[in-house]
Amino acid sequence: MKLQAVDRDRERLLELFRVWEEVSYTLHEGHHNHCRILYAHVDDESFDRLLHIFPSREEAMGAFLSYAQELGWEEFPTTFVVYDVEWDGNSLLAGIKTKEGVEFYTQTQLENMVRKMAVHHRVVVYSSDVLTYIKDIYPEVDSKSYVIARIIAKMTGSAPDLEQIARLHRVSVGTLEERLNFIEELVGNVVRLPQGELQLPSISLPLGCLED
Structure with missing residues (x-):
């Protein structure tokens, strides 16, 4: 098992191994910009x-x-699921993408979708707005979510909508499946913005490093 944490309170983090003294472990340090990681x-x-x-x-x-x-x-992230929704004013269609492909769920099937999402270390979304549809049944989703628009806004001051970014990449996002595919392509890669290009951070970083 590999764990990681933002190294803000070393004593609190090491309490784990004082309580679980039978467990063998090794520690090492890392950093991302000014964020220290243990x-x-x-x-x-x-x-x-x-x-x-x-x-x-x-x-x-x-x-x-x-x-x-x-x-x-947290466990060191090795898997992620991409999540987005489509709302036509009357009904909700949610979609997820994993290594197994794309799957769609109606509003009455969201619990089944969440069960599949929960086995992954990260939930990737473009906007945090879509998380509101599942927070009641998946309250811990905020602590696992890599929110691309939030990261862009943190790094540049503001974030355009996904459609604007897609136009700059010359990619169609007219369907839910296309949106899921494009969001996946952005993870940890260079994103084209109106003001230039931006390298998005790795999905394996502690989320606390993305907020500092």
Whole structure:
């Protein structure tokens, strides 16, 4: 297991390993611009030392991760899902894209969609507006979301709408599937803006680094 956290309060982060003293780990530091990052590589096999308390290694690791998240850690992101919606004034159509492809869900199927989203470390959206449709059933989505418009606005002062960016890239975003494909293309890559080009940060960075 690999964890990461914005290194604002080292003592609080290290509380994890003082409480879970049976777990073997190594730490190393990194940075993104002025954001300090602490990484922890945790030996999965060391959780077997806790089998007198937990019925399985997986349950021990799950409890460990839950406590880690309370202290500000997160699993190092290796997977993401792209999410967007289409609203015609009467009905909602939501879409997600993963490595398995694009899937669409009606408003009555959102819980099924969220179950598929929840297994991924990051939820990628262009605008945070679309998160409002699932916050009631997926309250932790804010803490997992890579919001492209927010990142652009943080770096440049403002963000155009997706359609304007698509025109600069000469890409069609007339359908929900096209929007999902284009949003995926932007992740961690160079985005063309009216004022020039901007390199978007890696999706693997702690979200706190994108907000600093």
